[in-house]
Amino acid sequence: MIGCSCEVCTSTNPKDKRLRSSILVQSVKTTLVVDTTPDFRYQMLREHVMHLDAVIFTHSHKDHIAGLDDIRAYNYFTKKPMEVYATLPTQEALKREFHYAFEEKKYPGIPNMNLTTIDHEPFLVGDILVEPIKVRHLKMPVLGFRFGKFTYITDANGIIDAEKDKIKGSGVVVLNALRKEKHISHFTLNEAVAMADELQIPQAYFTHISHQLGRHADVNASLSKSRQLAWDALILEF
Numbered sequence: 001m002i003g004c005s006c007e008v009c010t011s012t013n014p015k016d017k018r019l020r021s022s023i024l025v026q027s028v029k030t031t032l033v034v035d036t037t038p039d040f041r042y043q044m045l046r047e048h049v050m051h052l053d054a055v056i057f058t059h060s061h062k063d064h065i066a067g068l069d070d071i072r073a074y075n076y077f078t079k080k081p082m083e084v085y086a087t088l089p090t091q092e093a094l095k096r097e098f099h100y101a102f103e104e105k106k107y108p109g110i111p112n113m114n115l116t117t118i119d120h121e122p123f124l125v126g127d128i129l130v131e132p133i134k135v136r137h138l139k140m141p142v143l144g145f146r147f148g149k150f151t152y153i154t155d156a157n158g159i160i161d162a163e164k165d166k167i168k169g170s171g172v173v174v175l176n177a178l179r180k181e182k183h184i185s186h187f188t189l190n191e192a193v194a195m196a197d198e199l200q201i202p203q204a205y206f207t208h209i210s211h212q213l214g215r216h217a218d219v220n221a222s223l224s225k226s227r228q229l230a231w232d233a234l235i236l237e238f
């Protein structure tokens with residue numbers, strides 16, 4: 001956190017360097033990212049992501065959309081709009097926050113995207129099947145996504161039973177776990193562990209971690225091997 005000198009913010013362990021939450025999902029043919037965080041540009045540079053087919057959005061909060069402008073680098077090389085998948089409320093936010101990208105007379109070099117509306121129906125991005133899962137973030141509907149045996153859920157503090165059924169059977173789940181203390185719109189660490197246990201998921205990783213949760217090594221030592229904190233640049237193969 002900017003301006004903080006706590007043990008996490010001053011840690012020299014690279015696993016304590018927590019950029020904003022996002023994942024890249026890749027098949028042999030297709031590459032997509034879930035959310036374009038304020039760190040999107042650096043994340044793409046760090047991982048040498050030379051090609052990106054699509055962006056899919058969980059919700060419209062700034063820490064999940066702010067980096068969208070930088071898709072223009074991909075536009076520049078492909079000469080094509082970026083495929084962007086979002087719910088209608090998220091699209092409204094994108095049009096508000098990046099109004100210049102949607103104007104009739106566009107300034108050259110601005111981000112160029114092709115919007116596709118999603119809700120709760122599964123959809124295909126190239127050869128990747130994406131199954132949306134509706135979760136609750138205080139009162140805001142947010143989408144999690146299941147990709148085969150892998151489910152990614154960020155920014156939730158409640159999941160209704162019908163949506164829980166869509167997660168069951170996953171081999172790995174990523175869930176948000178902000179800190180240990182109760183929060184109005186995010187799962188705590190205990191709540192995230194309990195959710196993974198309830199859904200009987202063999203392996204869970206936690207993301208969207210605040211510095212308030214403590215150091216990576218300390219927290220992970222307090223958890224079982226099947227319930228661990230994720231870290232930036234963690235790679236999972238299926």
Ligand SMILES: [Zn+2]
Binds near residue numbers: 004008211212
């Ligand atoms: Zn701190």
Ligand SMILES: [Zn+2]
Binds near residue numbers: 137155
């Ligand atoms: Zn949020």
Ligand SMILES: [Zn+2]
Binds near residue numbers: 061063064
């Ligand atoms: Zn967030």
